[in-house]
Ligand code: B12
């Protein structure tokens with residue numbers, strides 16, 4: 001079989017922020033050696049359409065695996081990426097009329113049926129992680145009805161199989177760095193590290209607006225710290241990667257796993273730096289100190305509300321005091337900190353809410369000021385009323 005793996009546009013074409021396609025790179029490793037494969041990340045080219053055309057016409061794929069990572073645009077932009085995902089599928093269909101077109105990735109998982117309806121060129125798509133079923137998806141004897149989590153077309157309808165068991169994270173394949181070369185992503189990003197590293201999947205909390213438990217599972221699946229560090233070491237030694245972003249929903253939870261990870265990183269002396277999203281109420285002086293020694297370069301917080309009303313509404317299971325306490329910890333340890341909040345949450349319509357949010361923002365700025373460690377503050381205006389709120 002001839003398999004073409006394509007990372008579809010995840011940012012504005014030509015945008016600086018590049019993210020290594022770690023999910024698709026793991027799936028690429030699972031293509032059997034007897035098959036022929038070719039990979040394309042459309043984000044690496046300011047104008048990927050001629051490149052896509054040349055690749056499809058030159059390679060003549062029998063199966064095309066499209067990864068749909070995000071539909072929402074980069075921060076500060078308003079345009080959905082749906083049209084570039086749909087255009088990619090339409091071009092592939094036109095240039096390789098008999099190829100099996102598959103889709104997957106976080107954005108596909110979230111909007112699977114809608115995307116199947118909007119993009120008729122997709123034959124089948126996967127909801128959830130791909131490692132367990134990918135070899136069946138690309139096999140010559142493809143049987144959609146037998147593949148867990150698959151959404152496919154049959155009898156003029158869109159059908160969906162129930163999701164199967166989650167995989168053991170200690171069996172994750174290495175990313176295929178031969179076809180998706182990490183070197184192509186280096187040194188351009190202003191906001192985060194281009195290289196992702198997985199420490200876990202899933203989250204045991206259930207904040208009211210968050211889809212991470214749906215995407216990765218409602219409990220943590222932990223990867224052994226030595227395996228995480230092995231992957232970082234390999235990427236450092238073979239590709240010179242010195243900065244990683246943990247793709248975990250929450251890096252510092254559960255605490256014992258996080259401490260073990262920091263210990264492994266310290267012992268291995270890799271000389272790498274890393275970042276990730278942290279939970280405020282799981283951070284204390286001990287873990288902050290260990291993390292600093294283990295290479296922590298920046299903490300991203302995503303409390304997502306600055307009022308007690310907002311935190312309760314989002315079901316964050318923490319209050320303003322925990323947010324302020326975590327800020328004091330990062331200030332004491334001089335850790336570069338990035339804060340994300342939503343403003344204009346449903347019900348935050350009284351002047352008392354605005355006053356409370358403003359006062360809490362002042363308190364945070366005052367905490368960070370002496371250490372000058374508040375790197376950025378992202379506030380997003382909430383314009384929807386999520387169903388569960
Ligand atoms: C880590 C992360 C980031 C990091 C990435 C850092 C890095 N260097 O990797 C940062 C913070 C930079 C980031 C930024 C953004 N992100 Co983000 N991010 C994530 C997160 C938490 C994990 C993604 C990940 O790497 N997972 C690990 C890999 C191994 O898994 P995977 O990619 O899902 O791949 C698996 C499956 O999806 C499947 N699969 C993938 N492709 C394919 C293809 C086929 C054919 C098949 C069958 C299967 C398959 O198999 C893979 C292996 O199991 C997800 C949420 C989530 N839990 O998925 C959000 C998420 C993907 N991000 C999202 C968004 C919106 C963004 C931004 C646009 C935010 C912004 N406004 O700037 C930017 C875009 C950045 C860019 N240029 O691409 C959304 C996308 C959904 C949407 N609504 O559009 C998500 C889902 C979060 C959310 N809001 O719900 N992100």
Ligand code: SF4
Nearest residue numbers: 203205207210212249
């Ligand atoms: S702790 Fe973070 S990742 Fe987990 S459910 Fe809440 S917002 Fe989502």
